[in-house]
Amino acid sequence: MSTLYRRYIDVLNRRDWDCLGDFVALDVVHNDRPFGLAGYRAILEQDVREIPDVRFEIELLTAEPPVEVAARMNQSRTRLRGNAVIPACNARALCCASARRPIA
Template identity: 40%
Template structure:
């Protein structure tokens, strides 16, 4: 895929997440992938996202930056949400927080095969302690 095709692919992937259509992830994600160096299955990835939606009922993936390449995507996502209880080991208990995720994807055979995710936990901690 060229950069514009990758951009369109990624936008469709994010739309799939925002529609919470996790049963459609096989259109975007390989049957096995690496997530922050861990080998996981598509099922594991779906379960992780399902847990995220459960923990954060108003979760919405807002793309701030999107840098597509032939077989890679770099993205900065912004979340403005209200986790229900604990999130990433941080007791939030229904407080609204805004944070970012910097996520990089490696594409293999036209689908996501690698994900590297870095979430700004310090921003979350600071908002909860204020």
């Protein structure tokens, strides 16, 4: 599972949106809000337009079979707002994911 998650983060960092379906379900739900794979991709594309140099770095990763994943992430980024560039910064986030069905 940890190898699969690292591959997913690599897809995000490479902006390889066509490969998202290898990691994200067609009917993905976040915080009880269904938005599907197409909606998730649209969110990521918008994020990259606003933060073109965003990069996800895994600091700590734990994966418990069959499907629980928790990761502490570090993001380095420069945010664009209109024509203004907000200075680069690093941000840490704790990301937890749980799949409702096994991932092949």
